[in-house]
Amino acid sequence: MKVTLILKNNFPATISTRNGVIEFCKNLELSLNNEFTLDFSEIYFISRSCADEFVKTFTKTSCKWNLINYNAYIKSMFDAVIHTQNSMNTDYENVAITPFLNQKDLNKFLSVI
Amino acid sequence: MRTIIIKINQPLTDRMGSSIEALIEVLDLIYDTKPGDSLTLDLSDLCFVHPFLILPVSALIKYLRKIGVRVLLELPKNRPCFCYLKNIFFEEGISPLIHQEWEKKLNDYNYKNYLPIISVPTTSVNEIIKNKILSTFENILQNQLMLEINVQIAIKFIIGESFDNIDQHSNVENGWIMVQNYPDKEYLDVCIADTGKGLLQSYKDADFKNITTHEQALNEAINGRSTKIYEKSRGYGIRTSKKMLVEGLKGKYFLYSGTAFYIWTDEHKNISPLNERFFWPGTLLALRIPKKAPLNFKYSSYLE
Numbered sequence: 001m002k003v004t005l006i007l008k009n010n011f012p013a014t015i016s017t018r019n020g021v022i023e024f025c026k027n028l029e030l031s032l033n034n035e036f037t038l039d040f041s042e043i044y045f046i047s048r049s050c051a052d053e054f055v056k057t058f059t060k061t062s063c064k065w066n067l068i069n070y071n072a073y074i075k076s077m078f079d080a081v082i083h084t085q086n087s088m089n090t091d092y093e094n095v096a097i098t099p100f101l102n103q104k105d106l107n108k109f110l111s112v113i
Numbered sequence: 114m115r116t117i118i119i120k121i122n123q124p125l126t127d128r129m130g131s132s133i134e135a136l137i138e139v140l141d142l143i144y145d146t147k148p149g150d151s152l153t154l155d156l157s158d159l160c161f162v163h164p165f166l167i168l169p170v171s172a173l174i175k176y177l178r179k180i181g182v183r184v185l186l187e188l189p190k191n192r193p194c195f196c197y198l199k200n201i202f203f204e205e206g207i208s209p210l211i212h213q214e215w216e217k218k219l220n221d222y223n224y225k226n227y228l229p230i231i232s233v234p235t236t237s238v239n240e241i242i243k244n245k246i247l248s249t250f251e252n253i254l255q256n257q258l259m260l261e262i263n264v265q266i267a268i269k270f271i272i273g274e275s276f277d278n279i280d281q282h283s284n285v286e287n288g289w290i291m292v293q294n295y296p297d298k299e300y301l302d303v304c305i306a307d308t309g310k311g312l313l314q315s316y317k318d319a320d321f322k323n324i325t326t327h328e329q330a331l332n333e334a335i336n337g338r339s340t341k342i343y344e345k346s347r348g349y350g351i352r353t354s355k356k357m358l359v360e361g362l363k364g365k366y367f368l369y370s371g372t373a374f375y376i377w378t379d380e381h382k383n384i385s386p387l388n389e390r391f392f393w394p395g396t397l398l399a400l401r402i403p404k405k406a407p408l409n410f411k412y413s414s415y416l417e
Binding site: 011016024048093100 | 125126128129130131133134137240241243244245247248249251252266269270272273274276277280281328332335336349350353365367375376378380381382383384385386387388413416417
């Protein structure tokens with residue numbers, strides 16, 4: 001069955017929280033027989049975490065899915081998420097640990113940032 | 114029961130660190146406070162406050178009251194500062210759980226230079242409200258600032274990801290957010306805070322046995338080490354936000370959790386452990402965001 005999810009009925013113009021997407025997806029019948037279309041009309045922005053949650057939900061259950069009526073920002077977010085879906089963060093930067101000998105030194109540092 | 118009076122000092126400059134310094138003085142003084150104590154926070158000498166001081170102070174007041182400390186306030190003698198605190202809903206903030214007309218109240222700020230303190234619920238029953246409040250917040254910010262699209266999207270990304278971290282990891286009933294724009298300056302300040310379990314405890318709860326200090330926890334968090342170890346494609350929120358802000362927009366990123374902070378600006382990048390008396394109970398994020406992006410800035414170059 002083909003199901004179109006009109007997101008503006010459940011979300012405001014910006015979709016911000018991962019838990020919001022988790023709650024939303026709980027009500028979907030995620031079976032192989034269903035194909036989902038996410039309709040982004042009147043949605044202006046989606047956070048990376050939310051796009052990630054949508055992608056995870058659909059790929060985990062092997063459902064077919066696609067997006068419609070999306071703008072360039074939404075598209076770039078889904079592209080980024082799909083690109084990293086099967087990878088882990090590997091770049092690791094060890095940032096210098098800079099302790100302060102006393103509060104005076106700390107305050108001196110804070111005064112210049 | 115003891116009666117304690119704590120004076121909050123006026124930050125000496127507009128620099129980000131001045132407000133943090135004033136906050137650290139407060140944290141030092143409240144360190145010995147115990148349930149049952151009566152604490153008066155004396156703000157009477159304040160003439161102007163930035164979000165980096167007033168938002169965490171609001172969060173602290175709620176935190177202290179919750180653990181049974183009686184908190185009284187001595188408000189500023191300076192009239193404009195007194196009115197400002199009223200206008201930003203110090204100290205409880207606008208909460209959709211308390212203020213039925215929160216949306217109308219927020220829309221009153223469409224033509225001001227700041228957005229008030231907002232207490233955003235984090236429990237999952239409030240997902241619709243939570244998304245709506247963040248969406249309204251960002252729309253008003255845009256109405257106020259008329260930012261160019263690249264900066265607008267970057268701010269949405271940074272605020273969204275930062276707040277989502279609180280939502281996912283803090284284990285506390287609400288997070289806090291406030292914005293101040295300075296019309297005669299080239300930046301705006303965004304502060305996001307919670308008084309939840311903080312980064313170190315989040316890693317400990319997820320059984321990361323090798324992460325034992327606040328500075329280690331900060332190092333892992335800024336490198337995008339997600340506590341959801343078995344889920345791929347996680348942990349990009351903080352990593353991408355800070356790169357977008359500092360490398361891209363040339364802003365300042367300050368993250369404080371427990372007894373350590375991380376700072377990244379054009380000139381500084383370090384993690385600093387602090388005295389145990391300067392303990393921030395949760396996570397505090399202070400962002401100084403330029404209103405104009407460098408010519409070559411493109412938010413999408415930072416998406417990963």
